[in-house]
Amino acid sequence: MRIIRVRLAKRSYDIVVAKNAMGFLARYIRKLNIGESAYVITNNLIKRRCSSRLIRALQEAGLDFKIKIIPDTERSKSIPVLSSVINDLAKFDRKRRTFIIALGGGVVGDLSGLAASIYKRGIPYLQIPTTLLAQVDSAIGGKTALDLKEGKNLIGAFYQPRLVLSDVSLLKTLDQRQLRSGLAEVIKYGIIKDSSLFAYLEKEYKNILKAKPDVLEHVVAVSSRIKAGIVQADEREEKGLRTILNFGHSVGHAIEAASGFNRYTHGEAVGLGMLVALEISSRLRFISSLFESRVENLIKATGLPTLISGIALKDIMRAFYRDKKFCGSQNRMVLTRGLGRPEIVRDLPIALIETAITKRIISLD
């Protein structure tokens, strides 16, 4: 069991990473004194996979609870689903103090956090992430979000959970593609912040894909510590420090958007985005070709895609420039000068970005 403290003054909280973390839930809820009624938001698939242990923990803690099911799709990050959740929550919320538990991946976490932040101007919520991606990334840091037709994550709030409980035993039932998707974000942490994590991944990536609990506990704990450190230094993304977390993400998001968010998982797109960022870093002579190959080899070895198929360059570029991270026409990308040495670069020549992306595209002809 590892506990990582996210230090944000009055909004500080623990990330508990353990093989049977669910067993600590009852104790934490009592200690935090956040309420007597738990409103659990999840989807049907996760409910089948993980809810029995959660229910046992809630009963042990002597809590009232209700399980709210939302559809298992990115489309749940929408105002109509938020409205349904909040109206249902208001009906459930009587007399005893109510808090929210987000049991699920990024979609459940993003929606639950936003609901918690605006219901009664803020009630407590806990994150119990059930995917590797959510345990190492989205459940930490208090970013909550919904999508609009005009773009992803256009609605949201910064609102910290009171606890993140990462039970790595829950990852046993994930399929390879989901594990790989989470692994892409872990590789990202290695590149931007931690050469020993990167070396560990080179050695142990197969055991991650086999969901070996000890390896997962280590990887989730180290990743959580890195993310927590960055969030502590720049909670609301005002100082630019949080920006390095976007390594691989600007092009990654563009690939996701250009393909209608259904061809690649988020992690797969980030893997591709990292390869593009690497290519640009290499062409700018930020890194050696040896280093470029080393990272590329790890990404390839995990089985993450290394080529973009079925998407045209112009569609990726259009999505790239529509990204909300840019002001005006200026572009901004996180590049790398080596392990633990990210660099934010503005106003890259468009031709350079296009060349680097094109190198990864499988021609449609």
Add this chain to the structure above:
Amino acid sequence: MRIIRVRLAKRSYDIVVAKNAMGFLARYIRKLNIGESAYVITNNLIKRRCSSRLIRALQEAGLDFKIKIIPDTERSKSIPVLSSVINDLAKFDRKRRTFIIALGGGVVGDLSGLAASIYKRGIPYLQIPTTLLAQVDSAIGGKTALDLKEGKNLIGAFYQPRLVLSDVSLLKTLDQRQLRSGLAEVIKYGIIKDSSLFAYLEKEYKNILKAKPDVLEHVVAVSSRIKAGIVQADEREEKGLRTILNFGHSVGHAIEAASGFNRYTHGEAVGLGMLVALEISSRLRFISSLFESRVENLIKATGLPTLISGIALKDIMRAFYRDKKFCGSQNRMVLTRGLGRPEIVRDLPIALIETAITKRIISLD
């Protein structure tokens, strides 16, 4: 012209109170450097009354702008209207930095503030309140809100505007009932915080109802300073200091709720709630009957209702206990021990509250 600074560290802002405050808008927008595109939220009535001056100011500042009309009803404080506003805003928001201007009363202000707080995890917004009630109360302090079927203001956020521009010339076209409604909140400030304001109101209440600009400027500025002081000390209502602003409000809200929010304006209900709080304070010997009469006389003189008609005691009591301000079955009310001496009292005998309310009810027999 009077400027009141709301001091909240990085979230500090000015309240500008003046007869032609709109004339200062362009300068402030430039100084604040909040963007180049203004998304104005208002309703049709206010647009007719006030928008020409605003449009002139926006053109003077060289801004792009769009005016979004929402229905002129409390029902606009709903998720569907929020959704319509945010989707429209996302379409308008291209390239140049966009901020929101709330031009209107409490409904427009509450909705606009929430939209600003969650769009892109927070964009700047300005309050240009167009009613006396909004200028002295709702536009200040960053409380934003929507209603649910289960209760009013159940959704919301604490999110501070970057400027409150109170142009008292805009109040000239308000009808007597609206002016009186705002006056009720001003009387409240006199009771909880400022005996000289109270004495000023005894002398000048007729000129307020005649919308005399000098008197309004004084009253809005003094009220803004009081509200700003309380908000500074307890921004997120965590320390109980902001609670004294609820003088007259727990019973007032119950009267509004029990009558379906259409018989009395908010200010009228607060006036009635203050009379009930006064009666209880008197029965507990917190105040003399002389003081009780003094306050009652002012409320009566302004033309605010002093009797409750068409609502049964049991409906008021049911709404009183459903109020989100209570935890469990404990009640809590703000009473008074004299001008500037509010007192928060818990667990009052129900019989005492019922007697005090009954005294104001016109029997239906």
